[in-house]
Amino acid sequence: MHTRVGSADSHLIGYRADVDGLRAIAVISVIAFHLSRSWLPGGYLGVDIFFVLSGYLITLILWREALKGQFSILRFYERRIRRIMPALLLLLFSTTMAAIVLLLPADLIGYGKSMLATLGFVANVYFWRDTDYFSRAAEAKPLLHVWSLGVEEQFYIIFPLLIAAFARFWPRATFPAIALLTLVSLAANCLALKIGGASPAFFLLPTRAWELGAGAMIALLPASLIPRGTVARLLGAIGAIAVLIGIVSPLPTYGSVPVALPVVIGAMFLIAAGQVVQPPVNRLVATPPLAFVGLISYSLYLWHWPFIVFSQYYLVRDLNLGEMMIAVAGMTACAIVSWRYVERPFRSRAMPARTVCLAAGVGAGVLAMIASALIWSNGLPGRMGGEAAAINAAVGTNYRCPVPNYLRMGQSRACVLNLASRNPSDANVVLLGNSHAQMYAPVWESIFVERGLPGLLVPANGCLPTVSVNISRECIDVAVANLIELGKLSNVKTVILGLTWAHAENGLVDANGKTVDNGDDAELVRGLDDLIGRLLGFGKKVVLIGPIAYPGWDLPSELSRDLAFGWPLEKPTYLSAEEFQQQYGAAIQHFEARRDIGFARPDTVLCDASRCDYVLDGRSIFADASHIAQAELFRFRSIFTEALATQR
Structure with a gap:
């Protein structure tokens, strides 16, 4: 079955509407959490669902290519560029214009630094040192949400080569090896939490890779272990309950156990349950409205946070319900436009790879120069009154141990x-x-x-x-x-x-x-x-x-x-x-x-x-x-x- 969007890699795997539905649940959860933390206290765990889905889909593509002897690291990164860069660059150009108009000097300097980190796919490292994700100060960072792209892209620097090597030399050892590496990453997360490293545990690849690895394990499941029939229906139901509990009322943390663990396991179960025949829960998740939101989920994720941040930044308060509805309408419209006129054309195999890479390179270069100029100019202080700029200079400047x-x-x-x-x-x-x-x-x-x-x-x-x-x-x-x-x-x-x-x-x-x-x-x-x-x-x-x-x-x-x-x-x-x-x-x-x-x-x-x-x-x-x-x-x-x- 071919995917309805004609993406660059759709010939390698069949389209699963339930996967897009799960994407929709993830992005809706994140948006709801960012609009009001009281609505879905665990909504931020939608990012963890994205990680599991990403690990599953990419591993499925890589594994099938590798087994057929068709793996190419250049082609893999071409697909990553098609998938990530065009929509991201459109967002960055748009947010940069808004930032120059709205952000005060210290915040504009921070924006410039975060944009450079984003273009280098190290935004997660930057925000680890700069920001507590759950603090009020984080709500003035328009690019905070792209930390997750940094985690994914860092993961894909090594992972494709690892899969290719196992497929060629030790195919039977692939699943246990990936399972072991996943457990090692989970142990690193637990250790970081135990010694007070909640922030690096949240932002950094070594302590996040277990979630991508969890999805990879499902993609690599031996045929004899793929759930079917009653087992699949049971796993689907358990997975849905675990995801629902996680995002609606996350379980309290016990010592060094990651709060995301139930949601990650739930996402694994849901993905695994629908690999052969769709159980009732998966069919429910695959309904057309959810599947469509899943299709635009990447662009929607990119656009949702800047809409919220810039609105609250200007108003200097949280949004009321009416303003939230306007923000949701705006971010959805931008996401649909981005998906239809940027994502789909650039992911289509009809667009030459050279054109895609050239556009991405030029766009990233221009944005890097703009970001450097914002930093070098000390945030263009001439735009604002002196009193406001003097007070704003203190933002986020408390000492943190290097x-x-x-x-x-x-x-x-x-x-x-x-x-x-x-x-x-x-x-x-x-x-x-x-x-x-x-x-x-x-x-x-x-x-x-x-x-x-x-x-x-x-x-x-x-x-x-x-x-x-x-x-x-x-x-x-x-x-x-x-x-x-x-x-x-x-x-x-x-x-x-x-x-x-x-x-x-x-x-x-x-x-x-x-x-x-x-x-x-x-x-x-x-x-x-x-x-x-x-x-x-x-x-x-x-x-x-x-x-x-x-x-x-x-x-x-x-x-x-x-x-x-x-x-x-x-x-x-x-x-x-x-x-x-x-x-x-x-x-x-x-x-x-x-x-x-x-x-x-x-x-x-x-x-x-x-x-x-x-x-x-x-x-x-x-x-x-x-x-x-x-x-x-x-x-x-x-x-x-x-x-x-x-x-x-």
Whole structure:
């Protein structure tokens, strides 16, 4: 059976409407999640379904070609270029025009960098270091969604050669070998989650390849294992239920088990169930409306996120229902046009490969030059008012440990701070805590350099550093592991504690996982006292970084856009000193009274007698909703130096 779209590879595999239907479910799920996370909390797992489908379809094509002795790496990449590049380049030209009109300088610089990464198919690597996919800041990144293309294209650099080699020399070993590699990738994902690497586990190929491998395994199933009859109907039903549960109400994560696992298994079952005869569930998925959405799913996936991002970026708020409907209509219209007049013609074998490759090369080259110009020009700041540009400059500039500075420490990882030997046992001082410790790392490192102190940042991976109470039972395990490793570092004389004090507002749990009342921060204070006591017991000196007032909304991004687009300024740019004292006054007084620790109070930098400012000297102190911008860290140096010098 021939595919109805006349694609470049349709002569190799038969058309399966249920596969297009599954594509439709995947893309609709992703769009619904991006419009409102409350609609489909697991909708983002639609990308995982895409990975399984992609692994299945590409492997099926490659395997059949290889067995016939018709495999050609050049022809394979020609098909990839036909499939990916024309629609992608059309999108990039369109989003670039919108970005130049709408994005403020810092965001336009980021856009230029992300476009270069997209053209090099390393967008997943770029966004791993730049963005938390689930953060509010991610909602201002028009090309965030193309991280998935990076994963796929990196996978296809090696995978075709691997399949060709197995088909020629070890055909019977192909399925078990791919299954083993899939399990290795899944194990890498679990390990990354275990050591606090949720972001690399999400974005990077080694921890994502298992999903593509899962689809490849279905394509390589021996004929004797392909489900038929009752087994196929049962697998189809189970697969549909697993996918439905995953996208509607994803199961909570248990330790290091990927949340995508049920959805991936469900997609595998659905694909496998329809390989011979279509069971009822597969026929339902293959209905014409879903199949059509599946046909345009690639273009629809490309267009949906920029429509949402640019709309919300300009309005500086979430879309209401009417605006969502307009956005859906717009992205669907663009997707249909892209599919009909770009995807189909370029994928057709009637269009010469030379024409396709030349157009793709020229288009990519022009876009790369434009992206470089946007970066080189510092985001064309002349387009915007000076006040908006100054505040926007802080967007996303909080410190993150550079990848080369990471090193393994116990079952977790640490970050080098003036540690030339890269050996944790040589450190004299440790900065311990979550991102609210890490954000101060550059100013602490400058102090370490000045004093000749080898240092180390030991992250608490989104948790508190306390071991008797924490925000979850899993976080207590992280904190205990970090404390054990600290106890082994005999050269460490000083431990600096940093944390997100407001974490505790959402409730704490004790070592048994039981929720405890943290009224007036009493349990948090007791937890910190307990941790300090343990560190003092190790013979360490302790410096505690106190709480700060922070906006709780993405101030540099939203405030700069309000100013640039003329919207009224409705959110406060400060917290009253009275409210700050009500929130943290008792805890501050408690630790000020302790004579056995150094206590650094960053609130004294931001607060006066009446209020705590989020904006000083026309610049945002914050890089996002709560983290200090690197350019503003100089303000805290004197109080940190004093706290380090006055350890009791």
